[in-house]
Amino acid sequence: MGTWISTWPTGPGDADLPALLCLPPAGAGCQQFRAWTPALAGVAQIYGVQLPGRENRWREPMPETFDEAVEAIAAELRPIVGAGRRLVVFGHSFGGLLGYEVARRVTPAALVVSACRAPGHWDGAGRGIVDASADDDELDKLFDTAGMDPAYLDEDTRALMVEMLRKDAQLSLSYTHAPGGRIPLPVHAWGADGDETVTAQDLAGWAAVTTAGFHVHRVTGGHHAVLRRPEPVLEHLAGLLREDVAGPARTA
Numbered sequence: 563m564g565t566w567i568s569t570w571p572t573g574p575g576d577a578d579l580p581a582l583l584c585l586p587p588a589g590a591g592c593q594q595f596r597a598w599t600p601a602l603a604g605v606a607q608i609y610g611v612q613l614p615g616r617e618n619r620w621r622e623p624m625p626e627t628f629d630e631a632v633e634a635i636a637a638e639l640r641p642i643v644g645a646g647r648r649l650v651v652f653g654h655s656f657g658g659l660l661g662y663e664v665a666r667r668v669t670p671a672a673l674v675v676s677a678c679r680a681p682g683h684w685d686g687a688g689r690g691i692v693d694a695s696a697d698d699d700e701l702d703k704l705f706d707t708a709g710m711d712p713a714y715l716d717e718d719t720r721a722l723m724v725e726m727l728r729k730d731a732q733l734s735l736s737y738t739h740a741p742g743g744r745i746p747l748p749v750h751a752w753g754a755d756g757d758e759t760v761t762a763q764d765l766a767g768w769a770a771v772t773t774a775g776f777h778v779h780r781v782t783g784g785h786h787a788v789l790r791r792p793e794p795v796l797e798h799l800a801g802l803l804r805e806d807v808a809g810p811a812r813t814a
Contacts, residue, residue: 564619566638569609570596576607580648580671580803583609583639583664585657587677587786588730589723591617594789601796606650606803609642611635611660613733615726624729628737632660636667643668650674650802654789655760656734659684662771666745672802673745673772676752676788676795677760680767681739741770748775750802752795754787755780 567583582602584595592610599608613631614622625631643649649670653661658678665673679685749772753765769776781787781794788795800806 564612564614564622566611566613566635567609567642568592568612568618569607570599571607572599572603579604580606580650581609581643582606582799582803583611583649583651583661583670585611585651585653585661585664587655587657587789588734589616589727593617598792598796601793602800602803605800609639611657611664613730615729624733626736628660628663628733631733632663632667635660635664639664639668643670648803648805650799652676652795652799653678655785656730659734659737662745665747666743669745669747671805672748672750674750674752674795674799674802675768677754677757677785678751679760679764680751680770682741682770683764683767684734684737684739744771744773746773748772748777750777750779750798752779752781752788754783754785756782756784756787759785 571577584592584598586592586594592612595608595610602608612619614620614624625634639649649668650672651661651665651670652674653659653676655677658675659681661673661675662681749768751765751768753760753762765778779794779798781791783790
């Protein structure tokens with residue numbers, strides 16, 4: 563079995579730096595976060611969460627439940643951030659929900675989520691495609707939510723992606739939010755004004771999960787605006803990792 567957490571060290575001193583744990587959206591792998599390493603060189607070592615069924619783990623079976631995935635991630639993360647190493651968790655879309663549950667088990671310095679409904683607003687990702695009878699319009703919509711253009715996928719690749727998205731959708735549907743037990747760390751929620759999937763109300767719901775401060779950051783664009791133009795969130799993350807005031811992002 564492969565590991566749940568990948569990393570891309572830039573030098574021997576990385577283990578002495580704070581850790582940034584990044585969780586990708588449904589249907590995606592964590593290799594995309596490797597591109598963030600130059601921007602955070604000397605600030606943090608980046609770790610990416612890799613669910614089975616994609617990239618270097620594509621032959622491995624998915625976990626049976628959401629909680630099983632979270633427990634596996636947390637177990638692998640604990641020795642990485644042992645001995646007081648500073649940790650910030652970042653999750654995009656479905657990755658934000660995973661990041662929240664990981665943060666409940668391995669308390670980071672801060673949780674940053676983007677394009678993600680609050681746990682109390684969560685109703686699953688891609689509910690309409692779990693059934694194999696989903697039509698092309700529903701599948702194309704989910705491809706867009708996952709940040710992919712179906713027009714550029716050949717038939718075989720499309721079939722593989724549909725299968726992976728269905729598995730992630732099924733995993734998300736096994737999540738049940740248990741109200742109460744707020745986390746004692748600040749939560750920063752990033753959203754885009756053109757996101758048709760996650761509303762301002764969905765983001766505002768994150769205030770209910772923390773006792774240590776809640777901040778909303780807005781950008782222009784659609785559901786994947788933060789990942790497609792990551793400079794503002796990277797500056798914000800660098801501030802959190804350094805324990806500075808959190809970057810220049812607009813806060814409401």
